[in-house]
Amino acid sequence: MTSRLALALLASVLPLSSQNQMPGPVYTADGALLPPQSYREWMFVGSNLDMGYSEAKAPKRSAFHNIYIQREAYREYAATGRFPDRTILVMEQVSAGTNASINKRGKFEDEFLGIEVALKDESRFPEKWAYFNFIGEGGKALPAARAQPKERCWACHNEHGAADNVFVQFYPVLRAARPR
Amino acid sequence: MTSRLALALLASVLPLSSQNQMPGPVYTADGALLPPQSYREWMFVGSNLDMGYSEAKAPKRSAFHNIYIQREAYREYAATGRFPDRTILVMEQVSAGTNASINKRGKFEDEFLGIEVALKDESRFPEKWAYFNFIGEGGKALPAARAQPKERCWACHNEHGAADNVFVQFYPVLRAARPR
Numbered sequence: 623m624t625s626r627l628a629l630a631l632l633a634s635v636l637p638l639s640s641q642n643q644m645p646g647p648v649y650t651a652d653g654a655l656l657p658p659q660s661y662r663e664w665m666f667v668g669s670n671l672d673m674g675y676s677e678a679k680a681p682k683r684s685a686f687h688n689i690y691i692q693r694e695a696y697r698e699y700a701a702t703g704r705f706p707d708r709t710i711l712v713m714e715q716v717s718a719g720t721n722a723s724i725n726k727r728g729k730f731e732d733e734f735l736g737i738e739v740a741l742k743d744e745s746r747f748p749e750k751w752a753y754f755n756f757i758g759e760g761g762k763a764l765p766a767a768r769a770q771p772k773e774r775c776w777a778c779h780n781e782h783g784a785a786d787n788v789f790v791q792f793y794p795v796l797r798a799a800r801p802r
Numbered sequence: 803m804t805s806r807l808a809l810a811l812l813a814s815v816l817p818l819s820s821q822n823q824m825p826g827p828v829y830t831a832d833g834a835l836l837p838p839q840s841y842r843e844w845m846f847v848g849s850n851l852d853m854g855y856s857e858a859k860a861p862k863r864s865a866f867h868n869i870y871i872q873r874e875a876y877r878e879y880a881a882t883g884r885f886p887d888r889t890i891l892v893m894e895q896v897s898a899g900t901n902a903s904i905n906k907r908g909k910f911e912d913e914f915l916g917i918e919v920a921l922k923d924e925s926r927f928p929e930k931w932a933y934f935n936f937i938g939e940g941g942k943a944l945p946a947a948r949a950q951p952k953e954r955c956w957a958c959h960n961e962h963g964a965a966d967n968v969f970v971q972f973y974p975v976l977r978a979a980r981p982r
Binding site for chain 2: 662663665666668669670671672673674686688690693716718722723725726727728729730731732733734782784789791792793794795798
């Protein structure tokens with residue numbers, strides 16, 4: 623075997639390891655965030671139902687929120703307790719169904735409603751984290767979204783997130799992984 | 803570079819591809835199933851809260867059920883509409899919390915309670931699928947579990963599962979992936 627052949631063989635095999643690269647944020651030319659792709663193949667860290675932070679009445683439409691994080695960001699958090707730069711948390715909203723098929727009580731996840739995103743991008747946001755809502759008027763999915771004003775999401779996440787702006791206290795998979 | 807060094811380098815790199823092998827069931831010598839490992843890194847397909855199939859009253863302890871499937875089994879289902887042999891679905895039970903931290907309404911996932919498993923193993927079970935409960939007396943985690951009697955889980959799954967004994971109708975990620 624020549625060393626050239628050996629290198630060619632290596633090159634044909636090595637890309638497998640690059641599949642472990644963390645998917646990061648993708649922006650439009652004018653700085654809006656595109657919705658993350660394939661996040662359902664990331665790691666699920668917890669779900670909640672109609673969760674709210676005020677005494678206000680429940681939302682009009684009962685919904686589950688499923689939270690996902692890149693697998694690589696999860697592993698980094700489990701190893702160090704820190705979320706790496708370019709961490710993305712996707713919150714998928716799914717309407718709560720009941721009394722369908724053989725279901726008689728409780729609630730199951732019914733129809734996809736849309737996503738919101740928390741993104742850590744230290745070189746782009748002075749506060750490190752920014753928040754994006756991809757659900758437009760009438761529930762329409764937006765092709766791109768701009769960061770919400772700081773006082774809208776960031777301030778509460780910063781004050782109450784158990785770790786680095788993240789509501790780890792509500793996500794059992796992250797709580798279990800947290801280094802002691 | 804010698805060909806021996808090249809082969810050694812290849813050997814050190816090639817195992818990456820074998821990481822794509824689907825994790826399968828592991829049994830004790832006397833045929834009980836061991837609890838699946840690392841299922842939280844599999845694909846999440848849906849959650850539900852206090853879901854029941856009878857008019858009976860709600861369970862004593864409110865709980866979420868998170869359903870996971872091996873990534874390879876998911877891909878096969880998305881491509882063909884069939885669950886491959888050795889498909890495992892893990893149902894993780896997590897108690898429902900409320901009024902903790904800044905949460906004022908709705909429910910979030912609080913404490914890990916245990917897991918149940920649906921397993922397709924065509925060479926072992928005449929009905930292809932079998933069902934296992936790893937939650938013992940007083941909520942104790944069992945180190946291994948035997949298949950439940952056929953009439954306990956299998957019969958209902960077989961009659962009402964939207965696809966191949968699986969309640970796809972309640973799992974939005976599987977519904978979305980189902981070939982048309």
